[in-house]
Amino acid sequence: MISLDEKFKALLADHAPGQEVRQDLGDLDTIMRGERLAGTPVDFSHGDVDAFPPTPGSDEVWKEGFNKGGRQAYTEYRGALEIRNGLAVRLGKFTGRPIDADSELIITPGTQGALFLALGATVTDRTKVAVVEPDYFANRKLVKFFGGEIVPIPLHYQRRSQEHGIDLDRLESAFKSGTTAFVFSTPNNPTGLVYSSSTISAIAALAAQYDVTVIVDQLYSRMIYRGEVYAHLRSCSVQPRNLITIMGPSKTESLSGFRLGVAFGESGLIDRMESLQAIVSLRAAGYNQAALKTWFQEPPGWLENRIVEHEAIRDELLSVFRAANLKTATPQAGSYLFPQLPKLCVDLYTFVRLLRHQANATVTPGTEFGPEFTDSIRLNFSQDHAAAVAAAERIVKMVERYSL
């Protein structure tokens, strides 16, 4: 049994993206090396929805929902059936397996909401959960909050090679020794690594063999760069008995201000997720659900253009970091970079605060993604192109100033 104090120590959000404004920067002037570095402030902790605005028409669709009144305000806890019907068709097509709109899909308050419900429906005291490191910071916190035990699975992300990805032998030993759930993101947050088709098939087969529940976070699976291949776990021929796929329009589509996500898969788990939703927040905001009508129905060329623009930013930031010898894997998808820093004369949290205070650049410390990433930072490069490049150059200068 875990005490409330321990439970909440595991949840500390002091270094979580978006919370930087709550940090005390007061003492930094005394340890600052050199002057401030001027430039447009860039908050790499999340994407900039002003640089990449929400899907065209999403506000008008919201207004139509509002005008619909009570029917749109009070939906089933799992979301409006009319909207689920459309989503099930489009998401089924995208992920390579049909979805029953009535029993296999739930609309959630953001992808975060979907993860919370999926893990809440799966994890209780002492449930062993395989968690990839590095991976989205909330995965570990959620497992701990529900009383589960983390079985870490390292991700080899730094270079493309035979060992690129997770160690499947290690995953199998975890499954063999009592792990009953596996949660991971592909494209990986924070590295942008896309799990290969053969790895995805192997995961599906192992999970089926050992009857492990799989929760796969595919939040960034629409933003795949040129030459990359994406594999949906749902489309594998062998399927685990319990599989939940999670997606949402908060990133590529910039609809984060609407707090919308979806989870789809095994109907028993979806039922549980809805029961939990009923006591967590009842439903995703009714009027906002209407914005999902624009999803996977954007104007022709809109998505392709968004990908090209992000690829250009990615490539330029990679050159900036690599020219300064910061080891940085090439993201195959999504908008995250996870550069590794050299040894510094201050600890990571202090450096991150200095970046914000001295160089107008907000980044997320690597430790949010796994305890051992004390030498990495994460950047969401869905930003104004020129401002992002200038901020990356400031980060490089800061690294030089604070290197040992």
Added chain:
Amino acid sequence: MISLDEKFKALLADHAPGQEVRQDLGDLDTIMRGERLAGTPVDFSHGDVDAFPPTPGSDEVWKEGFNKGGRQAYTEYRGALEIRNGLAVRLGKFTGRPIDADSELIITPGTQGALFLALGATVTDRTKVAVVEPDYFANRKLVKFFGGEIVPIPLHYQRRSQEHGIDLDRLESAFKSGTTAFVFSTPNNPTGLVYSSSTISAIAALAAQYDVTVIVDQLYSRMIYRGEVYAHLRSCSVQPRNLITIMGPSKTESLSGFRLGVAFGESGLIDRMESLQAIVSLRAAGYNQAALKTWFQEPPGWLENRIVEHEAIRDELLSVFRAANLKTATPQAGSYLFPQLPKLCVDLYTFVRLLRHQANATVTPGTEFGPEFTDSIRLNFSQDHAAAVAAAERIVKMVERYSL
């Protein structure tokens, strides 16, 4: 340790308001007594935001928030400071004690979200929680989900007398014997009972004496009928160390489609609630938070008018039910009625399904508010006046048909 199956059995939402559409009505024709009763369908499971529309201008304020872009989309997890600043002043004034906007207030996804976070910050395995019966259905579910134990405190609501309200001796014995938290709503959901000033002072004093955390749900505290007096626990001179007050604009103000609520009180608990919010759904939808700018700033006369209109519906429904000898307490506030039915020839769940199938009236079974209320139904009478009265008359006819 509670298993996942047990945990989710406690959460079953089959009879929860709003979920009726998922029920199977197929077998009812065989047991129906008499013909169908025609009439405009009325869904008493929640208020009708078409009959009582959202606060004027709430959609325009939403649009202003949307146009603000990233700043409004990505707020702190506890909500936009600018909005909290305004709310803290207005809510502090309303509840009789100042609120620090930075440390003592969190914006949540609905009042449900606030309850979830408050109980999640307070209850863990074997925490004893005093829960009033009848009271809002989620309170009991939340305590069970977090592993706590319910200590029931009966509410005497049927008639005004010395015993009207809860038994304070019983509450004190609960506090004496290891109960560390107390959650209740005033005005009470489902009965509309308002806790008297002396009871509220006594609760504050007892909680202070035994160091019990109090979570008070004041969702309906703006809709107080003529001649009634409302007491805010926050305004008592003796204060418990840990007090959280919960409110929201979903009911009186009909902003339920925005999913907005607030919790305010002890800063350590608010911090925990924010840490939990970070893994539950990050934040209340950013653009929606803007709608809180209309709250407690409605046009002059708007609230008074809304109260008068509800009082008129209340009085007419009370006459209809009392003329048929259905024992129904007079709600002092809010828009719930909790009539008691005579012995019927079918069980409560069947009768509720028959009401929906045969009489176009959706109500919530009393058992959602406490296990012993197998002879009561709850109605939210925030409905079109004429349609509500006609539906109440159909309910009376149905009771006559199915009486033993």
